[in-house]
Amino acid sequence: MAGRGYAVFDTAIGRCGIVWGDAGISGVQLPEAREIETRRRLFRVFPDARELRPPAHVALTIEGIVAALRGQTCDFSNAMLDMSGISKFNQSVYAYTRAIPRGEIRLYHEVAAALRASGAVHSVAQALAKNPFMIIVPCHRVLEAAGAADKASQNGGVISKRRLLTIEGTRLSAAKTLLDVLLPLDPPRLRP
Incomplete structure (x- = not known):
């Protein structure tokens, strides 16, 4: 072809x-x-x-x-993806994201840390925002904060991450915020 x-x-x-x-x-x-x-x-x-x-x-x-998208469990591990033109860093983000099990979420900083690039949280977010392989690379399972799932990715059309996670049966904890993750030991007076 x-x-x-x-x-x-x-x-x-x-x-x-x-x-x-x-x-x-x-x-x-x-x-x-x-x-x-x-x-x-x-x-x-x-x-x-x-x-x-x-x-x-x-x-x-x-x-x-x-x-x-009917809510069934699917295995996309054999789907061949054309990664030409995609940076090595983004490829590593996509490989990690593909391995996140259905029903689980990760936060951007957790992905960065797993890739040994803890200072690259913004780069992880940018890579996932550019994900060309929606659903196959389940970027909807990676969030800024556990309760923040209303954004859609570039190729997400009008469908939010929250809707995709709901289809999968994933429950989000609205109580876990980015501040709770990054500043767990801060005194309450410093929190908004």
């Missing part, structure tokens, strides 16, 4: 898109408010992609995304 292909498909939360090429899946787009907006975003990011029937490995990934 020369060039990239894409497909738009139905899920429980709306019409999603997926793009692939010879090196694997290039991107996943969650639904925008309207299908035409989902397609526009795909074309903006992947202007060379043509609508095609997905090859078998992509069709299996689509089935997994559909199942995951």
